[in-house]
Amino acid sequence: MTLLTDTPLAAENIRGFRAYTGKHLDELTARAGLTADERLAVRAVATVLPFRVNAYVVDQLIDWSAAPDDPIYRLVFPQPDMLPAADVAHLADLLARAAPPAELRAAATAVRLRLNPHPAGQLELNVPRLHGAPVPGVQHKYPETVLFFPKQGQTCHAYCTYCFRWAQFIGEPDLKFASGDIDALVAYLRAHPEVTSVLLTGGDPMIMGEPVLRRYLEPLLALEQLESIRIGTKSLAYWPQRFVTDPDADATLRLFEQVTAAGKTLAFMAHFSHPREMEPALVRTAVARIRATGAVIRTQAPLIRTVNDGPGVWAAMWRSQLALGMVPYYMFVERDTGPRDYFAVPLARAHEVFRDAYAGVSGLARTVRGPSMSATPGKVCVDGVTEIGGRKVFVLHFIQARDPDLVGRPFFAEYDERALWLDDLRPAFADRFPHQTL
Incomplete structure (x- = not known):
């Protein structure tokens, strides 16, 4: 059995590479013009979701004159409203009063487990x-x-x-x-x-x-x-x-x-x-x-x-x-x-x-190809919206599937302007979707 031993990550030993982590958040978000309370809320989110950026992204890609609305800034920096307000408030309170690390970790873990981590x-x-x-x-x-x-x-x-x-x-x-x-x-x-x-x-x-x-x-x-x-x-x-x-x-x-x-x-x-x-x-x-x-x-x-x-x-x-x-x-x-x-x-x-x-x-x-959902049964592509028999429906197909027989076969879902994911959709013209069994 060949087990690769842990070796230093290449990026940590490269000339010019500098990583920024949670301990740098307050300094960096101040550069974006955030108030003290806003910076605390960002740090609260970062107790739950991971944060890491590097000097190349910070110095070459982010338009700091447009932050925090700059798209690259939003791509890498936590935002206060990424988590429910009550969770952010609780975590921010723990940070503000320097709660014991174990208490902070427990609170962050409880939030993570509600976020469908896998x-x-x-x-x-x-x-x-x-x-x-x-x-x-x-x-x-x-x-x-x-x-x-x-x-x-x-x-x-x-x-x-x-x-x-x-x-x-x-x-x-x-x-x-x-x-x-x-x-x-x-x-x-x-x-x-x-x-x-x-x-x-x-x-x-x-x-x-x-x-x-x-x-x-x-x-x-x-x-x-x-x-x-x-x-x-x-x-x-x-x-x-x-x-x-x-x-x-x-x-x-x-x-x-x-x-x-x-x-x-x-x-x-x-x-x-x-x-x-x-x-x-x-x-x-x-x-x-x-x-x-x-x-x-x-x-x-x-x-x-x-x-x-x-x-x-x-x-x-x-x-x-x-x-x-x-x-x-x-x-x-x-x-x-x-x-x-x-x-x-x-x-x-x-x-x-x-x-x-x-x-x-x-x-x-x-x-x-797209827009594609990498869902449990496979990659489902939204081909469009149309009307069939007076009913507005999504037209979909599997680009890839656990069951290869499903690949490329069109199927339909009732139109729902609020639907975000396959699980939000209901089948049209059938009792169930092709990937669903009795």
């Missing part, structure tokens, strides 16, 4: 077994795809406030999902030849230094069944230096070349939430260097209220991605977890944003 059955439904034992750090939701959570990749260069994997970053062992056991992953894949694609995710695998990343990737190259290896990452937006000026940038790119030379498609799943994240010249250089290895960069992000909930933002983002040689891939619906009530956009509005943005780009950018 949506879509991430801990219960997706964890596979080999020879009767669970395989740690592995999720197998769809027949051909396995997700792997490398232990050293369970943080990020900065945290998005809407992240549906926020529970990975709060230091609660029972909510964390990861593994350093490479042999167990390889053994599971050998036992399941139907798996043709592995996604390394987290957190952010690109937080790892090249030597650790190599020890995860190289064993996969000997598996003939694998057609593609994917890396889910926000690093191009939050720390493009990883591929340009970091001490192991060149070694990392050589590793990418090794993957593609082995005949595997290396899909770099880049998370961009706003066009501004692609404006720095450093990002353009990083993209060009990654693409030169033979890797394909696909882009995705959720539709987030107050950050990117307008069609012009998405059209600009897709055009910029296309100009840089990236492939627009997904617009997601914000998942039913964490501060979802703060960020969520109703499905009807989500489709309007997608449709109008889609209409505003050329056919080359129309590789993008």
Whole structure:
């Protein structure tokens, strides 16, 4: 059994990288012009939801003259109304009177557990077994795809406030999902030849230094069944230096070349939430260097209220991605977890944003799919709203599903302008949805 030992995170040892955490919140939010009470409320939210940002995001991406309304500021800084007012008031009171740490932790934990920390059955439904034992750090939701959570990749260069994997970053062992056991992953894949694609995710695998990343990737190259290896990452937006000026940038790119030379498609799943994240010249250089290895960069992000909930933002983002040689891939619906009530956009509005943005780009950018819900039964796409027999309905289909027979089959739901998620919808013209059983 090969267990990767804990090593210092690459980002913590990079020249020029500086991380800001909760202890810096008061200073940073004062820069945004928040009052003392507002800053206390932000700190209260940060006892529940994780906060981490770095100097590149703070100095290069945030427009401080527009904060706290700036979209990048909202992307990384907690907001007082992300949690119920009563919870924020209680936590703020505990902070103000310097309550014992154990009391503060207990109050924060109680709030977290009400926020659905693991949506879509991430801990219960997706964890596979080999020879009767669970395989740690592995999720197998769809027949051909396995997700792997490398232990050293369970943080990020900065945290998005809407992240549906926020529970990975709060230091609660029972909510964390990861593994350093490479042999167990390889053994599971050998036992399941139907798996043709592995996604390394987290957190952010690109937080790892090249030597650790190599020890995860190289064993996969000997598996003939694998057609593609994917890396889910926000690093191009939050720390493009990883591929340009970091001490192991060149070694990392050589590793990418090794993957593609082995005949595997290396899909770099880049998370961009706003066009501004692609404006720095450093990002353009990083993209060009990654693409030169033979890797394909696909882009995705959720539709987030107050950050990117307008069609012009998405059209600009897709055009910029296309100009840089990236492939627009997904617009997601914000998942039913964490501060979802703060960020969520109703499905009807989500489709309007997608449709109008889609209409505003050329056919080359129309590789993008959405708005898509990564729900328990699979990825459900909202295709539109129409009238059938005098009834206004949503038209939907599964892009991906636990049951492959459901993929691509249209189905209908009663129109509801307030619906935010699949669970909010009622079937139309049937007693139940296709994925529902008796």
